[in-house]
Amino acid sequence: MNKKLTQKFAPGHSTCAGCGIPAIVRTVLDATNDPVVVVNGTGCLEVTSTLYPYTSWKVPYIHNAFENAAATAAGIDAAQKVLEKKGRGGKKAKIIAFAGDGGTYDIGLQSLSGALERGHNFLYVCYDNQGYMNTGGQRSSASPYGASTETTPSSGKDIGNELYRKDLMQIVEAHHIKYLAQANVAYIEDLKMKAKKGLETEGPSFLLVLQPCTNLWKYPTSLYVHYGKSATETNFWPLYEISAKGGSASGGENVKYKINYTPKERKPIEEFLKGQGRFKHLFKPHNKKVIEKMQKMVDEKWEELIKRSKN
Amino acid sequence: MRNGSRERINFIIYIKIYTSVMNNNKTKNKALTGGAAMAEAFRQINPDVMPVYPITPQTPIIETFAKFQAERIVETEIIPVESEHSAMSACVGSSAAGARTVTATSSQGLALMNEVLYIASGLRLPILMAVSARALSAPINIHGEHGDVMGARDTGWIQIFSENVQEAYDNVIIGLKLAEKTMLPIMVIMDGFITSHSVENLEILTDEKVKSFAGEYKPEKFLLNLEDPVTFGPVGLPNSYFEFKIDQGKAMERVFDMYKKITGDFHTISLRNYDLLEKYKSDDAEQIIVIAGSAAGTAKEVVDKLRNEGKKVGLVKIKLFRPFPHKEIAEALKNSKSVAVLDRAMSFGTTPPLYSEIVNSLHGTYYELLITSYVYGLGGRDIFQKNIEKVFNDMINGRYIEEEKYLNSK
Numbered sequence: 001m002n003k004k005l006t007q008k009f010a011p012g013h014s015t016c017a018g019c020g021i022p023a024i025v026r027t028v029l030d031a032t033n034d035p036v037v038v039v040n041g042t043g044c045l046e047v048t049s050t051l052y053p054y055t056s057w058k059v060p061y062i063h064n065a066f067e068n069a070a071a072t073a074a075g076i077d078a079a080q081k082v083l084e085k086k087g088r089g090g091k092k093a094k095i096i097a098f099a100g101d102g103g104t105y106d107i108g109l110q111s112l113s114g115a116l117e118r119g120h121n122f123l124y125v126c127y128d129n130q131g132y133m134n135t136g137g138q139r140s141s142a143s144p145y146g147a148s149t150e151t152t153p154s155s156g157k158d159i160g161n162e163l164y165r166k167d168l169m170q171i172v173e174a175h176h177i178k179y180l181a182q183a184n185v186a187y188i189e190d191l192k193m194k195a196k197k198g199l200e201t202e203g204p205s206f207l208l209v210l211q212p213c214t215n216l217w218k219y220p221t222s223l224y225v226h227y228g229k230s231a232t233e234t235n236f237w238p239l240y241e242i243s244a245k246g247g248s249a250s251g252g253e254n255v256k257y258k259i260n261y262t263p264k265e266r267k268p269i270e271e272f273l274k275g276q277g278r279f280k281h282l283f284k285p286h287n288k289k290v291i292e293k294m295q296k297m298v299d300e301k302w303e304e305l306i307k308r309s310k311n
Numbered sequence: 312m313r314n315g316s317r318e319r320i321n322f323i324i325y326i327k328i329y330t331s332v333m334n335n336n337k338t339k340n341k342a343l344t345g346g347a348a349m350a351e352a353f354r355q356i357n358p359d360v361m362p363v364y365p366i367t368p369q370t371p372i373i374e375t376f377a378k379f380q381a382e383r384i385v386e387t388e389i390i391p392v393e394s395e396h397s398a399m400s401a402c403v404g405s406s407a408a409g410a411r412t413v414t415a416t417s418s419q420g421l422a423l424m425n426e427v428l429y430i431a432s433g434l435r436l437p438i439l440m441a442v443s444a445r446a447l448s449a450p451i452n453i454h455g456e457h458g459d460v461m462g463a464r465d466t467g468w469i470q471i472f473s474e475n476v477q478e479a480y481d482n483v484i485i486g487l488k489l490a491e492k493t494m495l496p497i498m499v500i501m502d503g504f505i506t507s508h509s510v511e512n513l514e515i516l517t518d519e520k521v522k523s524f525a526g527e528y529k530p531e532k533f534l535l536n537l538e539d540p541v542t543f544g545p546v547g548l549p550n551s552y553f554e555f556k557i558d559q560g561k562a563m564e565r566v567f568d569m570y571k572k573i574t575g576d577f578h579t580i581s582l583r584n585y586d587l588l589e590k591y592k593s594d595d596a597e598q599i600i601v602i603a604g605s606a607a608g609t610a611k612e613v614v615d616k617l618r619n620e621g622k623k624v625g626l627v628k629i630k631l632f633r634p635f636p637h638k639e640i641a642e643a644l645k646n647s648k649s650v651a652v653l654d655r656a657m658s659f660g661t662t663p664p665l666y667s668e669i670v671n672s673l674h675g676t677y678y679e680l681l682i683t684s685y686v687y688g689l690g691g692r693d694i695f696q697k698n699i700e701k702v703f704n705d706m707i708n709g710r711y712i713e714e715e716k717y718l719n720s721k
Binding site: 058062064086115 | 359360362386387388390391392393394396397400401402403404405406407408409410412426427534535536537540541542543544545546547548551
């Protein structure tokens with residue numbers, strides 16, 4: 001494997017074949033030449049990279065619990081600040097937290113909110129595979145409407161998940177942080193650019209990265225880039241950035257939305273859904289309305305995004 | 312040598328040392344609440360990081376400390392977190408990063424931290440937490456009790472009880488060093504309101520003494536040592552997890568020797584004695600009460616009163632609760648005829664926590680003691696001298712009625 005790629009995160013981890021998480025991790029870590037300290041919430045990345053007595057991490061790493069990656073990062077940030085002030089500090093490290101959607105949208109939301117609001121200096125990266133994949137594919141508040149999951153299975157009577165995905169980007173934006181962006185593992189250059197910006201931001205920054213899960217979206221292992229791309233080509237997962245000059249307490253005046261990629265021709269949502277086991281039931285005739293509704297939701301969201309980006 | 316003469320000789324030596332200490336140093340006497348006294352110890356230690364979250368009756372500690380920080384009397388980085396769960400999570404991050412880290416909590420806050428308490432001890436992080444012990448909901452109650460700390464007794468933290476404001480102050484200084492020398496987190500416990508909010512006279516050591524006693528925190532492995540990257544918090548499967556836990560157990564056993572060494576050093580700078588147990592007139596006592604926390608003060612008054620009446624009663628006060636000094640307890644109780652254990656907590660479905668430990672301590676010994684259990688003071692209910700006197704008299708008269716095991720209950 002490319003030596004540069006593995007200088008911070010080694011090969012030999014045990015993520016599933018066709019998992020995009022290592023690509024996200026390496027892209028983010030490679031976006032800076034400064035030393036890094038990694039914080040990791042419990043989840044796929046943590047269990048596949050730290051199986052004692054082995055570790056894939058060639059940089060300082062800490063896993064605390066499921067819901068507290070942001071609070072743990074806050075502690076490290078405070079430690080770094082005070083040690084420098086007291087003359088006991090070393091070279092300044094960038095603090096990067098990685099957690100999944102369960103650890104971010106759901107159980108870790110409070111911890112994230114607190115750390116963002118207090119203005120700690122760290123980059124938080126949520127790899128979003130739209131469910132509790134490490135525990136076998138249960139619904140999270142990141143699971144899309146219409147997805148069949150282990151806790152919202154589709155049946156003759158149920159469409160699967162009947163709830164709408166939480167709009168985490170809006171929630172994070174409401175903390176008036178200086179930089180946040182939505183990215184996708186299938187667009188590595190875009191992700192790298194965003195990670196770089198996040199890491200250069202003073203104070204908290206946030207990346208929400210789509211991570212197609214071969215195992216529990218239920219598609220062949222060779223297709224994660226394909227599904228990543230079709231998520232963006234259908235506008236299901238737009239790539240965009242939100243930046244604010246003022247940062248905390250800027251009151252939102254300087255907030256700028258920027259769409260990073262506009263498909264030449266928006267593909268229908270079916271392009272993204274077809275071939276994924278979790279959406280298979282939607283192609284039955286009686287679920288036609290569910291797909292129509294999904295399409296409507298995607299289009300409305302996109303319109304809203306365009307409107308915001310023009311302001 | 313009889314105890315009396317040994318005490319007299321010690322007393323003479325004390326006077327000599329004390330006089331010399333007083334001549335050379337400006338040890339100060341102050342009247343402070345337990346909360347303010349603990350904050351004072353924190354000021355002298357000048358910790359690196361302190362995540363804080365308010366909860367009664369702990370809040371005076373962090374409020375007092377925040378004023379020190381606002382005046383830049385300390386250089387501590389305070390993190391005003393959004394919950395106790397995040398307070399302990401930030402403590403883990405900060406301590407692992409290589410910073411000396413303290414916090415404080417009570418009751419529901421301690422319960423909310425519970426998950427992360429195990430992680431702090433499992434990662435061997437010497438975090439110091441002041442606990443103003445308080446009852447747990449429901450029904451909600453803000454007053455002093457040991458239910459909260461007893462609920463955290465198996466989290467792998469050292470637990471040390473304080474009887475009064477002086478001990479609360481001293482235990483912070485002793486506890487910090489004990490934690491860092493054993494690489495285990497520590498709870499320094501005082502009774503909510505009774506100690507945390509009562510003004511008492513205490514002796515404050517000089518800043519220089521505390522600073523030099525605490526020394527610098529130099530962890531062997533830490534996150535911000537960028538030259539030596541370490542993975543904290545890996546996955547341990549059945550082939551390794553077991554040994555991690557055995558090692559943690561061994562680390563706890565090493566606390567006793569370290570405690571003796573550190574309290575010995577502390578005696579040199581303070582002249583205050585912190586043996587593993589406080590044995591109050593218990594050496595020749597026929598009836599002994601075992602107790603932890605502030606009620607020990609009340610019980611000592613009762614011991615004095617009954618001694619004046621010619622009754623051979625005594626008291627054994629628990630300081631370290633985790634690890635628990637079983638051997639020393641067995642030794643301290645072996646000459647008595649009966650023992651009453653007073654718990655300020657319940658353990659629903661079994662016997663109260665301290666009582667269970669005492670029974671454990673005496674298991675397999677050759678002495679035949681009558682050990683009885685009493686529960687007192689739940690949710691801040693007062694305990695009076697007459698209640699404790701009754702316990703002694705019941706022991707003397709060989710009277711124990713199961714229904715009367717709740718002292719001063721209705």
